[in-house]
Amino acid sequence: MGQHSDRVRNALLDAAEELFATDGIDAVSNRRIAEHAGNSNHSAVSYHFGGREELVRALLDRHTAFARARRAELVAELGEDAPITDLLACMILPFTDLLAARPAPSWRARFLQQLRTVPSVAASVAENVRADPLTDQLIHRTRQHFSAVPDGVFAGRARILGHVILDACAEYESRVQAGSVTADWTGLGYFLIDSAAGMLGAPVTHAGDFLGESTATYLL
Known part of the structure; x- marks a missing residue:
């Protein structure tokens, strides 16, 4: 039963x-x-x-255990002075690895993309992300790499990255389903890691908290 x-x-x-x-x-x-x-x-x-x-x-919650276990594996491999790309890998690869492990076609990224449009569940999404005990540690270590970037700018860039990474994965998921690309989620993951590192560390010409308070939603 x-x-x-x-x-x-x-x-x-x-x-x-x-x-x-x-x-x-x-x-x-x-x-x-x-x-x-x-x-x-x-x-x-x-x-x-x-x-x-x-x-x-x-x-x-259904794939939380997978993502957290994968993140724990990656964190365990980090050195004390881990480069920024390794830190970002701990946050991004658990998601792209999950998408790679899902039966085809996968709907996960597009489902999360739709969730983002529903204000009533936005808090649940953020709570799910931040509930991983390793998340705050990784955010803190990542922030240390960009100490010259003002807090408001860093928070705004993290928010933009949340949209960029999720949208990129959703679009890629759709293209994989349509057969227009052969799935390479690992390759996409590292492309997103490099892109995230570039955005977070880009020169600052105008400091300010232009996007308001935000969480690092790209950790999905």
Whole structure:
């Protein structure tokens, strides 16, 4: 009975992630998710998750263990004076490695991209990112590499990187599905690492907190 329930839950999660990724969070009903999962019980989402917020939380959390384990492996390999690219790798590669490990087609990046447009779940996304105990350590070590960059500028660049990295992964995920590129998530990951290092360390011509308070959402 437990295994059957787990299979049903996973089918619902897979269906929800795909539909949310393609159509948006608010455009997809619980009934449609159940039908897409091949479940004749139109109340299946409510039965297994309790409600829409709990479903979204379950989707957000479902690959957390993978990402955190991968991050821990990378952090364990860091030297005391690790270069900035190695620090950024600890934050970016767990996500691109996760996308590489997902069955094709993957919908994860596009689902997270859609989540970003829903203000009511933005706090949950940030909470999920910052809950990893290694995150603050990595952010602190990364910040030390760019001590000459004002705090407001650094925070704004981190926020921009959040959009750039997630959008790049979502676009790449779509191109992989369409068959226009052969998946090379590792290559994309290192391209994003180099790009992030360049943006964070770029010359500062105008200092100021132009984008307001933000979190390093590129850690997704």
